Amino acid sequence: MLTQKQHELLCFIDDRLKDSGVSPSFEEMKEALGLKSKSGIHRLISALEERDFIRRLPNRARALEVLKLPEGGVLEITPSNVVSLRPETPVREVVSNPAPAPAANNDVLEIPLHGRIAAGAPIEAMEGQSALSVPAALLGPGEHYALEVSGDSMIDAGILDGDFALIQKTEVARDGEIVVALIHEEEATLKYLRKDGGNVQLDPANAAYEPQRYGAGEVRIQGKMAGLLRRY
Template sequence: MLTRKQSDLLEFIHRRIKADGVPPSFDEMKDALDLRSKSGIHRLITALEERGFIRRLAHRARALEILKLPEAMEARLAAEHAAPEPDPKPADMPADIAALALNLPVMGRIAAGVPISAISEVSHEIAVPGTMLGSGNHYALEVRGDSMIQAGINDGDVVVIRETGTADNGDIVVALIEDQEATLKRFRRNGKRIALEAANPAYETRIYSDEQVRVQGRLVGLIRSY
């Protein structure tokens, strides 16, 4: 049986992986559980790993994999998603067909470091599992740089992006800065100021005015080649 904090952390990690395709950082876990230090998160992670609920992945910064959920939690989360959602696929399309890989355009490279030139042209296509995609249009970008490694995003990864012009605080987004440079960062809004946060302490958070930043899409998945 899990303690309340262990259960809360497991559910938080599960929800973030489902929403973003990558696990949360230790700082985000600490804030979500209202803990004073990351050492408490380390202890909770170790306890969850020892009980077989999660696994830490080697050679990936703070990358976690959910192995199972407690039955009661799994049932509750399943009930939350039981209500039908709008489906862009024809109603008579078989589930196995919908889950097949789809080709997405790779719109060049995106900086997970300092911003690079704005993305503009399709360089090639990549096959993406249909289950990774929801409604709306999607595209892919090849990551260059290491500023998002603590969010589980490494140099050379391919990120799958859902096109959108809006974002919630905490979302990992493609941000276009002054219509010239694009970067992959975590989005935070405070009034008319926007912070683009790295997930690597070697990089500073960059602050811009509302007019300087346009959201181009939100991270929904990640593809890695070994």
């Protein structure tokens, strides 16, 4: 049983592979289906993979293979907006004896790379159009983006200058979590969050730096740290 969007995405991927031999990008899939974010595409692809309609080839960010397509039946729109195949509908195998889908920790996802974030004195976090390929095992549920770390104020937390912080989008965080904090709607920094009554304290993980204290209205949470990527 496929939802309407899953069916649309499967057909779009298959058409593109037949036309060019190359999987469409997540941005192209997002535009083709009229979605607002790539996280919706990630969920659709995962659902199609679980149902053995497609598989993702390991260690390649844009390698999708269509394993089977619905064929010969009449699609029905159910009240829950689910597209299902009639019981007698045959399934056309695109490849014979397909290899089993790779484990999730071999999958690679592309997430937006939004410039640099300070692990020191606050600097501007720039919005960018680049993407970063990240092992899916480093990410949890939800929508994510990446920021390149600048500075050494979080060094005792194992976060070094030049690392890529993997951030889960959220506007709320618990005391003690590492967050992306936007200060005065202008500058962003990566720090431990400490709540002190009506104030917010942003703590570094380096004794050479002092904690930063602000009123609650001066700081807005833009995400919390979900993982770290380091290139050697």
